[in-house]
Every structure is written in C-alpha cells, then in structure tokens.
Amino acid sequence: MAKIYVLRLGHRPKRDKRVTTHVGLVARTFGADRFVLVGSDSKVVSGLNSVSNRWGDGKFEATSTKDAKKYVEQWKKSGGIIVHLTMYGLNLSGFDMNKVRGKDLLVVVGAEKVEPWYYENADYNIAVANQPHSEVSALAMFLDRYYQGRELDKGYTSKLSIKPMENGKYVTLIPNELECIDILKNEKVDDKLLLHSKAVYELAVEIGKRANANLNLITAGALLHDIGRSKANGLDHGHIGAEILRKKRVNEKVARIVERHIGAGLTKEDVVKNGLYIPKKNYVPITYVPITLEEKIVAEANNLIYGSKRVRIEKTIERYKKEGLNNSAEHILKLHKELSKKCKIDLDDLCTD
C-alpha cells in the first residue's frame, strides 16, 4: 500500500513547538503514516510518539531528519511523489487527486519562508485557497480530500479511546499487565485466582502471537477474565466480571472477552436455561459466545488451563462431559480445532499435563 509521510520544514524549537506538534497530530489523525521533522526537537518527536502509543495502534511514527533536501531527493529517486503545500500553488479545489493517489506521497509543509528549491522540486505545489493561513489547516484539508473523509472513521484498538458522548467526557482504557494486577487486587481476588489468571494470560499471549491477534486486548482480557469470581462463582461470573470492568471504564472489547470466556461461550439456550442475565436489545450482538479472535483465544487458553497448570483439551472436554455438558464439550473441541488450524499447530502441543 502507498504510504504518506509529512515533512515539516523550518521548525524553530523556541517558537514553533506547539504548531509543529499540531502538524504532527493532524498528520496522525488524518491518516498519514509518518511525521518527519527537519532538525531536532526530541520533545516534539517523543510527545507525538507517546500520543500514537496511547491513542493509536503505535504504527504512526514521528521521526526527524537533518537534511531535508536529501530526504526529498531520495523520496523522488525511489519513485515517490512530492506535494508541497503553499498558498502560491494550484488550488486544491480544482486539483485531480488521482494524480497522486496510489503512489508513495511526501507532503511538505513549511513554518517560516520556504526556500525556492522546494517549489521547484515538488511535483505539485498545492494551495488550500490562495490565501495565507496555516500549515495545520492546510495539511488537514489536503489529507481529508485525499482520503475523501474516510480517515475520520478509522477505529483503533488503543490503550485509551473515547466513547462519544452527547454530554460529558468518557474515556475507556485497555489496562496493561501491571494495571490489570492492580485491578484484580483491588477486587480482592485470592492468590489462587491470581495464579490461574496469570497462567491463562501467559498461554493466551503465546497463542495470540501465533494467531497475529491484538496482544494488548489479550493481556487485559486474559488477566481479567475471572474477575467476576470475586462476586460470584456460577456461570454468571463472566457477565458480572464484565460489568465490574465497565464500571471501571475498561474498554468494551476487554469486557466482552471477559463476558464470553466460559467454555467456548454460553449459547442463548445456556443463558435461558440457567436464568442468566440477558443483555438488552441494544447490546449487539446478543451473545455470550466468543466472536472476535481475541475473545476466542482467551476462552481457548482458559480451556487449556486447570488451576494454574496447562492441560490438553481432552482433559477439559472430559470434565464437561462428566457434568453432562455434552454440547458445551463439542463447542470446546470445535474452538480448539479452529484456533489450532489458525495457529498452524495443535494447541495441545503448548500444553503438558
């Protein structure tokens, strides 16, 4: 896929810190892959990377270069296109974006007066209205036209994310390993449960790596999967755990891992038969069955752990059958086969018993 980098010229550390940071923030949010600062200002660069790690998937990167002209020349040499944003350029409104789509694109923005060399070496000088305004707005407008607005709908599975609210502020969190342990301790889970949770976590991460799953989600989902046992030990501990986490503003994707981890999930019949809480209609999809890859992996890892020991799936299936839960046993085997195929190994091979 074609990449888009933003090159920021003329940064004056004393004067431009805030504006340059905003150019980088716009680059990230409006879909660029990288922000390249000409010169050095480690605070600006590290600040942008910190935002990328907390609010994004960490793929966007801020870096710097000493030699802007060399950077531009190399970009052109490797077949990329240069767009220089300037009020003196072709008006964006009439510009055919297809001329630059599909190719690696370097978008150059200035701070103070930009040297003529950049005007001459750009493939296209483009103006967002032929009026003086700001590199921040020019970049946002250009990228928005480039992506035709799709960049605004990009969803991230990030450490922090916002639940949009008509009134008020609501930020949800994917806790890391240490934060999960703190959450468990605050709920006063006992040492045995802590050991079990850690064992499920370690195995889930191993499986997650093989399946190319989101490891932050798996870490939180696996460590917290049994948090509901601090209040209940029946089949409802999944849902109760998820509710505890929702109250703590933990990301909904983690809450659902917790809610759907029992066996290979609880079917609607299980839920009705056992008189469990039935989610409201607006809770979509209405299910306690794992759907996402991360939900499936945590359920599978939990099925391969007994206490804090790894066991083969057959052991768990036997236990379910002994309790007359033949349907659930079948689903557990099906999930095991599905994930083993995805990981290209029999997941029993990760377990000794």
Ligand SMILES: C[S@@+](CC[C@H](N)C(=O)[O-])C[C@H]1O[C@@H](n2cnc3c(N)ncnc32)[C@H](O)[C@@H]1O
């Ligand atoms: C404060 S302006 C400096 C103005 C400069 N004389 C110029 O070439 O546009 C800083 C940067 O904002 C961007 N900029 C300002 N007005 C723009 C416009 N109408 N269209 C595109 N970019 C603009 C350019 O990248 C410029 O280098």
